[in-house]
């Protein structure tokens with residue numbers, strides 16, 4: 305391991321069937337006014353809304369609501385949330401939902417009392433907050449992003465056709481997160497598997513980088529094996545608690561900063577996926593699955609040894625009598641089979657991308673420097689065309 309680092313993750317996690325009891329323990333630490341933030345209404349259908357509200361009331365809170373946070377939350381909605389948070393003088397932002405709701409709550413946390421335009425300050429200029437923050441707590445209902453235990457906040461600006469994530473510091477991480485795997489049972493299959501791929505992709509963004517012998521790579525191989533195993537069980541039996549709980553916890557560890565310590569990372573698939581998302585508003589995990597195979601095949605020659613290690617240690621490829629390239633390619637082919645088995649979207653056309661959008665999506669794709677090949681614009685265009 306080569307890097308120096310300081311590690312701290314301040315989020316307190318309550319995990320399991322009684323996780324929501326954690327909310328009761330946490331609420332007394334905050335003032336009376338709680339802004340209850342949620343999405344398009346799934347929590348009203350599956351009973352999570354009622355369960356959360358009951359605890360808020362029993363704990364004597366003044367409850368204000370901010371509903372309708374959309375998947376891929378927008379900069380416009382963010383401004384609406386800031387106004388609501390100021391109006392009710394929120395002491396706590398309680399995000400109940402998936403990555404979109406939690407990311408949005410973090411955006412409101414840093415923006416409600418920001419004197420400048422939050423989109424420009426945080427998402428375009430990547431500045432750190434220097435104003436009063438409102439604490440965020442989370443109840444997770446969709447698994448994948450890791451937002452429950454990290455500082456990420458991804459916001460979409462439709463006018464500018466940009467989707468950008470700011471990774472805030474530990475002061476913006478949720479103070480607590482309640483993770484009950486049973487809360488994910490009502491997810492439509494499309495969302496469930498999109499989340500599975502988001503987890504895989506988060507791990508690969510951090511695994512497929514660097515050539516040093518690094519503890520994190522061994523940890524990530526274990527996380528990926530657990531994910532592959534449990535995902536196939538959950539696909540057939542979505543209410544399998546063991547599988548859903550393993551996946552939920554794997555997702556959290558895939559992106560709670562731990563495996564990135566002392567390590568270079570890539571994140572180019574996310575840059576491609578986010579640009580696709582800015583143009584299509586498609587489900588995050590599917591924007592990643594649609595571009596992944598073209599991207600990984602494109603960079604494979606530059607990271608051959610790691611791709612071969614991935615094939616053997618994660619996909620169980622037998623390397624005997626094969627060249628490193630053959631082993632590496634067999635690993636990717638097994639991964640593609642797994643993706644197809646899950647029913648992931650493997651091309652951009654299905655997400656609504658048309659050939660005339662390619663140049664614009666390429667313009668909106670940020671180039672990262674930590675992968676096995678630093679892409680140029682020609683590479684980006686060719687990966688996007690191949691993914692069509």
Ligand code: NZQ
Pocket residue numbers: 342343344345346347350373374375376377401402403404405407445446447448449450451454455456457458459469487488489490491492495499502559574588589
């Ligand atoms: O809005 P409701 O009605 O709740 O429906 C949601 C939404 O339509 C539904 N859903 C969530 N929980 C459910 C449920 N439906 C039934 N039962 C449940 N228990 O699922 C849909 C998708 O939810 P969303 O929150 O959008 O999904 P996800 O968790 O994948 O979040 C996606 C957002 O997170 C960002 C993405 O870019 C995207 O904007 N990301 C955040 C990251 C971070 N904070 O570190 C990293 C990720 O790479 C990602 O970029």
Ligand code: ZN
Pocket residue numbers: 449502505506574588
């Ligand atoms: Zn992601």
